[in-house]
Amino acid sequence: xxxxxARAAQTESALxxxxxxxxxxxxxxxxxxTDITAAAGRATGSFYEHFSSKDDLLxxxxxxxxxxxxxxLAGDAHPPHDLAAPGQLRxxxxxAWQVMRxxxxxxxxxxxxxxxAGPASGALWDxxxxxxxxxxxxxxxxxxxxxxxxxxxxxxxAAMGAMLSMxxxxxxxxxxxxxxxxxxxxxxxxGPPGRAIDPQTGLPEPRYPDAEIVDSLARLLLHGLAGPxxxx
Amino acid sequence: xxxxxARAAQTESALxxxxxxxxxxxxxxxxxxTDITAAAGRATGSFYEHFSSKDDLLxxxxxxxxxxxxxxLAGDAHPPHDLAAPGQLRxxxxxAWQVMRxxxxxxxxxxxxxxxAGPASGALWDxxxxxxxxxxxxxxxxxxxxxxxxxxxxxxxAAMGAMLSMxxxxxxxxxxxxxxxxxxxxxxxxGPPGRAIDPQTGLPEPRYPDAEIVDSLARLLLHGLAGPxxxx
DNA sequence: GTCTATATACAGATAGAC
DNA sequence: GTCTATCTGTATATAGAC
Numbered sequence: 001x002x003x004x005x006a007r008a009a010q011t012e013s014a015l016x017x018x019x020x021x022x023x024x025x026x027x028x029x030x031x032x033x034t035d036i037t038a039a040a041g042r043a044t045g046s047f048y049e050h051f052s053s054k055d056d057l058l059x060x061x062x063x064x065x066x067x068x069x070x071x072x073l074a075g076d077a078h079p080p081h082d083l084a085a086p087g088q089l090r091x092x093x094x095x096a097w098q099v100m101r102x103x104x105x106x107x108x109x110x111x112x113x114x115x116x117a118g119p120a121s122g123a124l125w126d127x128x129x130x131x132x133x134x135x136x137x138x139x140x141x142x143x144x145x146x147x148x149x150x151x152x153x154x155x156x157x158a159a160m161g162a163m164l165s166m167x168x169x170x171x172x173x174x175x176x177x178x179x180x181x182x183x184x185x186x187x188x189x190x191g192p193p194g195r196a197i198d199p200q201t202g203l204p205e206p207r208y209p210d211a212e213i214v215d216s217l218a219r220l221l222l223h224g225l226a227g228p229x230x231x232x
Numbered sequence: 233x234x235x236x237x238a239r240a241a242q243t244e245s246a247l248x249x250x251x252x253x254x255x256x257x258x259x260x261x262x263x264x265x266t267d268i269t270a271a272a273g274r275a276t277g278s279f280y281e282h283f284s285s286k287d288d289l290l291x292x293x294x295x296x297x298x299x300x301x302x303x304x305l306a307g308d309a310h311p312p313h314d315l316a317a318p319g320q321l322r323x324x325x326x327x328a329w330q331v332m333r334x335x336x337x338x339x340x341x342x343x344x345x346x347x348x349a350g351p352a353s354g355a356l357w358d359x360x361x362x363x364x365x366x367x368x369x370x371x372x373x374x375x376x377x378x379x380x381x382x383x384x385x386x387x388x389x390a391a392m393g394a395m396l397s398m399x400x401x402x403x404x405x406x407x408x409x410x411x412x413x414x415x416x417x418x419x420x421x422x423g424p425p426g427r428a429i430d431p432q433t434g435l436p437e438p439r440y441p442d443a444e445i446v447d448s449l450a451r452l453l454l455h456g457l458a459g460p461x462x463x464x
Numbered sequence: 465g466t467c468t469a470t471a472t473a474c475a476g477a478t479a480g481a482c
Numbered sequence: 483g484t485c486t487a488t489c490t491g492t493a494t495a496t497a498g499a500c
Contacts, residue, residue, distance in 0.1 A: 118259020
């Protein structure tokens with residue numbers, strides 16, 4: 001690769017990386033092209049040498065994400081199985097949550113983009129249907145086994161996806177390091193409490209650890225509010 | 233009330249009504265002030281005589297909605313009760329779904345507005361927390377009764393609210409008349425099938441009847457994917 | 465209060481030098 | 483390819499006549 005192309009590629013990834021950070025901090029819709037170029041340390045005009053629009057950039061980020069996922073999953077056969085078996089649902093949810101955490105800027109941006117199109121456009125349904133395609137197939141498999149499901153596989157899959165993606169949007173912290181720990185690091189004398197109170201709104205800052213979210217959702221989606229059989 | 237004030241009030245409600253229609257058709261973010269005034273048959277400048285901004289108008293619509301809800305619920309005592317009892321959850325979900333249907337323009341607008349603020353702002357969490365306050369109290373009541381819940385009441389309530397509001401956004405039709413019927417009206421010779429295929433995207437138009445949505449979500453949220461106890 | 469006409473602001477996109 | 487400088491489109495908001 002020539003040195004000019006290398007420089008160009010460097011600029012392109014600088015723009016992408018800057019975009020990811022800006023999307024996470026300000027949200028996709030609030031981010032201006034100039035925010036991205038400024039954060040990347042480039043001039044405004046350079047942007048259009050690499051992407052034709054903000055949406056074009058988002059699609060590129062999405063493609064990167066898919067490519068990475070394809071790599072990681074290479075060779076991982078994923079045979080049909082019983083999602084309702086003891087640990088299965090929790091494990092699947094944990095993976096899904098981790099994927100959303102790792103790609104939070106892209107996931108949130110896609111959600112924001114789907115909403116700007118308005119409710120009548122069907123863009124949000126399309127997104128839900130796309131994101132929950134695999135889940136839908138799992139449910140269809142269960143149904144074909146004669147298992148009674150709570151409803152149409154596509155609808156149930158979409159409902160679960162809606163819950164998951166909206167919670168991820170609302171709860172995943174912008175800082176990719178936060179949220180992993182179960183508590184404050186040992187040795188900190190008087191760290192902030194689990195949930196700080198926002199002085200502006202008076203509402204508690206939601207700071208659920210990842211594990212609690214995944215466990216709670218797994219229990220809710222596996223056995224519902226009534227709980228597993230045999231509970232008083 | 234004088235005739236001038238009456239005319240003014242008429243304009244104000246015309247603007248509100250036009251806004252509701254525009255929000256439902258184009259979405260809140262896509263709707264321009266001029267779209268509203270044009271649809272109301274008024275001049276652009278008149279808008280600011282009644283509202284200081286699009287957000288101000290939205291707050292007015294929200295206040296109207298709350299006022300109406302207060303009227304309808306006047307005198308309806310709502311004592312603590314067991315949400316997990318047989319028909320209770322379904323009934324509550326049905327009411328919630330109906331409220332969202334009746335106020336779809338406002339509900340979807342609030343969701344869009346919360347998302348423009350970006351993920352880091354916490355606006356979406358605040359909205360979820362506000363919309364699910366009553367549900368959270370019900371869950372806290374259950375917990376205090378010694379019932380084992382799948383997780384923290386506020387988290388579970390938010391998860392259910394997320395599922396419900398996002399599905400409402402994606403699935404509720406803009407036309408307030410559609411979706412009530414269980415099937416095509418009797419007498420129609422060869423009406424369209426239950427789900428039309430969008431020629432643009434090739435994806436199926438989602439057209440679940442309200443009852444199916446409510447029933448499916450009730451089953452999912454009450455007993456989960458595993459189904460009620462005693463199922464093979 | 466309502467209208468027409470216009471001002472303000474700013475994001476998106478381009479032109480041309482280097 | 484990258485930069486600086488600029489143009490265009492458009493939504494919001496205001497001014498002033500009626």
